[in-house]
Amino acid sequence: MSRTLYDKLVDAHKVCDLPDGDMLIYVDFHIMNEYTSPQAFSGLETRLLDVWRPEAHLAVVDHVNATRSSEPHDAASKLLIDNLQANCTKHGIAFYGLGDPRQGIEHIVVPEQGLVVPGMLIACGDSHTTTYGAYGALGFGIGTSEVEHVLATQTLRYKRMKTMRVTIDGDTAAGVTAKDIIMKVVQVVGAGGANGFAVEFAGSAIRDLDMAGRMTVCNMAVELGARAALIAADDITESALKGHPHSGQFTFNGESWDSDPEAVFDEEFSISGTDIEPLITWGTSPDHSVPITSNVPVAADYVSPKAKAALERSLQYMGLTEGQSAQSIKIDTAFIGSCTNSRIEDLREAAKILEGRQVATGVEAIVVPGSAMTRIKAEAEGLRAIFEAAGFEWRPEAGCSMCLAMNDDIAMDGERVASSTNRNFEGRQGRGARTHLMSPAMVAAAAVAGHLADVRDFK
Amino acid sequence: MIKGIVAPLPLANVDTDVIMPKRFLITITREGLADGTFADLRFDNAEQRRPEFVLNKPPWNQATILVVGDNFGCGSSREHAVWGMRQLGINACIGTSFAGIFYDNARKNGLALPVVSPEVRDVLLQLASKTSGAEISIDLGSRTIAAGDYTEPFEMDDATRTSLIRGRDDTLDSLEHAGAIRDFEAGLDDKMRISVIT
Ligand code: SF4
Numbered sequence: 001m002s003r004t005l006y007d008k009l010v011d012a013h014k015v016c017d018l019p020d021g022d023m024l025i026y027v028d029f030h031i032m033n034e035y036t037s038p039q040a041f042s043g044l045e046t047r048l049l050d051v052w053r054p055e056a057h058l059a060v061v062d063h064v065n066a067t068r069s070s071e072p073h074d075a076a077s078k079l080l081i082d083n084l085q086a087n088c089t090k091h092g093i094a095f096y097g098l099g100d101p102r103q104g105i106e107h108i109v110v111p112e113q114g115l116v117v118p119g120m121l122i123a124c125g126d127s128h129t130t131t132y133g134a135y136g137a138l139g140f141g142i143g144t145s146e147v148e149h150v151l152a153t154q155t156l157r158y159k160r161m162k163t164m165r166v167t168i169d170g171d172t173a174a175g176v177t178a179k180d181i182i183m184k185v186v187q188v189v190g191a192g193g194a195n196g197f198a199v200e201f202a203g204s205a206i207r208d209l210d211m212a213g214r215m216t217v218c219n220m221a222v223e224l225g226a227r228a229a230l231i232a233a234d235d236i237t238e239s240a241l242k243g244h245p246h247s248g249q250f251t252f253n254g255e256s257w258d259s260d261p262e263a264v265f266d267e268e269f270s271i272s273g274t275d276i277e278p279l280i281t282w283g284t285s286p287d288h289s290v291p292i293t294s295n296v297p298v299a300a301d302y303v304s305p306k307a308k309a310a311l312e313r314s315l316q317y318m319g320l321t322e323g324q325s326a327q328s329i330k331i332d333t334a335f336i337g338s339c340t341n342s343r344i345e346d347l348r349e350a351a352k353i354l355e356g357r358q359v360a361t362g363v364e365a366i367v368v369p370g371s372a373m374t375r376i377k378a379e380a381e382g383l384r385a386i387f388e389a390a391g392f393e394w395r396p397e398a399g400c401s402m403c404l405a406m407n408d409d410i411a412m413d414g415e416r417v418a419s420s421t422n423r424n425f426e427g428r429q430g431r432g433a434r435t436h437l438m439s440p441a442m443v444a445a446a447a448v449a450g451h452l453a454d455v456r457d458f459k
Numbered sequence: 460m461i462k463g464i465v466a467p468l469p470l471a472n473v474d475t476d477v478i479m480p481k482r483f484l485i486t487i488t489r490e491g492l493a494d495g496t497f498a499d500l501r502f503d504n505a506e507q508r509r510p511e512f513v514l515n516k517p518p519w520n521q522a523t524i525l526v527v528g529d530n531f532g533c534g535s536s537r538e539h540a541v542w543g544m545r546q547l548g549i550n551a552c553i554g555t556s557f558a559g560i561f562y563d564n565a566r567k568n569g570l571a572l573p574v575v576s577p578e579v580r581d582v583l584l585q586l587a588s589k590t591s592g593a594e595i596s597i598d599l600g601s602r603t604i605a606a607g608d609y610t611e612p613f614e615m616d617d618a619t620r621t622s623l624i625r626g627r628d629d630t631l632d633s634l635e636h637a638g639a640i641r642d643f644e645a646g647l648d649d650k651m652r653i654s655v656i657t
Contacts, residue, residue: 015636015639015640015643016636016639018618018636020617020618020621020622021616021617021618022618024633024636024639024640026640026643026644026647028651028653029653029655035484035485035537036536036537036538038486038487038488039487039488039489039538042487042488043630047628047630047631049630049634052640053644055653055654055655056653056654056655057655058655064485076485077485079485079487080485080487083487092657093655093657094655094656094657095657113656115653115655117651119651120651120653125536126535126536127534127535127536127560141536141560142536142560142563143536143537143538143541143560143563143564143567144537144538144539144564145538145564145567145568145629145630146563146564146567148630149629149630149633152630152633152634153630153633153634153637153640154640154644155633155636155640157618157629157633159616159618161559191472191530191533192472192529192530192533192556192558195530195556195557195558195559196556196559225530225533225556225558225559227559227560245656246653246655246656249652249653249654250651250653251649285471285472306469310471404476404481404535405481406481406484406485423474423534425472425474425476425477425534426477426499427476427477427480427499428476431480431499431504
């Protein structure tokens with residue numbers, strides 16, 4: 001029988017069926033951070049349980065740490081960091097903490113360390129674990145109770161999801177990046193449009209992406225509600241598996257981690273790659289996006305009173321007027337970072353725009369490389385020099401930083417940020433902060449222009 | 460049977476940061492999260508209750524059930540959002556769709572999330588808006604919601620329903636299958652047997 005890639009991955013990891021309709025699935029690899037794991041470890045302690053297979057876990061510090069220095073910025077964050085380290089020491093789990101040359105944002109660190117291969121099942125107490133789908137691996141986010149469950153049993157209780165395929169065929173235009181592709185998908189399918197689905201991305205526009213681009217796509221699939229995102233493994237995937245610290249551990253024999261040609265999906269979407277333009281979000285949900293050449297919506301575009309009211313609320317929060325042109329939106333801050341877009345490839349794209357240019361007066365521009373290894377590489381390539389010459393602040397430590405503002409990188413009430421991150425919810429980057437999502441190159445363009453700008457105008 | 464006063468919260472895409480703002484996450488316990496729940500909706504910058512917010516005024520300050528907008532619980536994986544709702548006394552949220560991780564977290568903590576059609580949700584929203592304080596009951600056994608003469612079925616998968624009714628400890632239950640897990644591991648291909656460098 002024809003099977004989808006998702007079904008192959010689930011079948012390959014099924015331990016047994018459970019009487020209530022769930023199954024137990026085996027977790028090959030599990031990643032933890034400092035803020036969704038403490039209560040899982042205390043749960044183990046309460047029940048006097050051991051960690052089933054300590055060598056199959058990795059813990060990193062990324063969400064609460066400062067990025068200006070390798071010292072925690074306050075006592076509360078230090079407590080979380082020290083607590084994770086103590087738990088890892090106690091249970092014999094690998095810990096990449098502050099000052100460790102392997103530290104960084106979990107979803108940047110894992111591929112960089114060579115810890116993901118096609119066919120693997122990966123869980124992590126973080127919603128953007130969908131990122132690993134870029135490798136033809138099944139990655140998904142879990143809550144703290146499930147973190148405890150993986151630690152104690154190396155398995156999870158699991159329900160098979162429905163499958164969706166989003167096919168993007170056709171060459172994308174110059175200036176259109178992986179970020180624009182996934183923002184377009186979120187716009188078409190809708191925030192929450194893939195709740196309950198595992199989504200496979202297919203088509204020539206996806207196959208043409210490098211691994212960094214594929215990770216950006218799978219990363220933000222959670223913004224459409226997908227619990228898992230997948231891209232079939234191919235030659236590009238295979239060549240990305242070599243040369244990392246863990247590479248020798250696995251053998252990838254070119255098994256076909258892809259969907260059978262006849263496989264049937266519960267839902268299908270198709271998008272033309274040639275129709276995609278560089279996008280920005282204007283509102284407070286990731287599907288509130290328009291092309292940079294276009295305008296903020298007007299109430300007359302909407303039929304239902306509910307939608308009109310929602311538009312009004314978003315515009316009010318964002319401090320925008322309906323129909324205002326995207327490029328008239330002035331920014332206070334430019335932020336390049338996050339597990340969506342702080343890989344070396346992203347920094348290179350942004351640096352191309354910044355070379356020989358200056359950040360506009362009054363704009364505060366910050367770049368936080370996704371990991372210590374990314375930072376070192378970028379410095380060696382001369383990217384740091386380009387960013388700094390342009391007027392960007394280059395942060396010496398890696399972390400989530402202003403993506404969710406759980407450390408001291410917080411946007412102020414009313415502050416408007418052009419951001420290479422993944423969520424523009426109310427308060428995401430600080431109480432009252434206004435986030436516009438876009439590709440890292442578009443953030444660089446906005447930083448230079450002082451307002452949202454079209455990257456294609458920066459030749 | 461879950462029974463109580465129901466409050467309307469019709470906003471779509473309520474994310475976990477609205478349910479539990481990040482400043483309450485700097486903690487290593489599950490406790491003390493009631494005040495953080497919906498904090499920016501309930502309190503203003505000076506920590507004063509916002510009188511206009513539904514859960515701050517009678518009869519909804521007694522609510523134990525919410526009727527919510529589409530795609531409730533989207534965003535991060537933080538289980539703190541569910542812990543906080545439970546600590547605030549919320550036993551169920553009725554909606555059309557919930558984010559996957561939030562849905563699973565809810566089940567682990569006895570928060571019922573009945574899924575209904577947009578039409579039924581809108582009827583329940585109207586009902587919940589009555590200032591006299593509508594009471595509804597949610598019967599997990601028969602998967603129905605009832606308010607007076609009005610009854611409607613809801614969707615909930617079997618495993619979640621059993622879990623909510625029995626209030627089990629999934630971790631200990633799963634360990635009863637330790638033998639099956641070991642058998643599976645014995646058959647694991649070497650290429651998937653990870654050993655993270657410490
Ligand atoms: S960078 Fe942002 S989205 Fe990614 S793991 Fe950190 S907080 Fe989450």
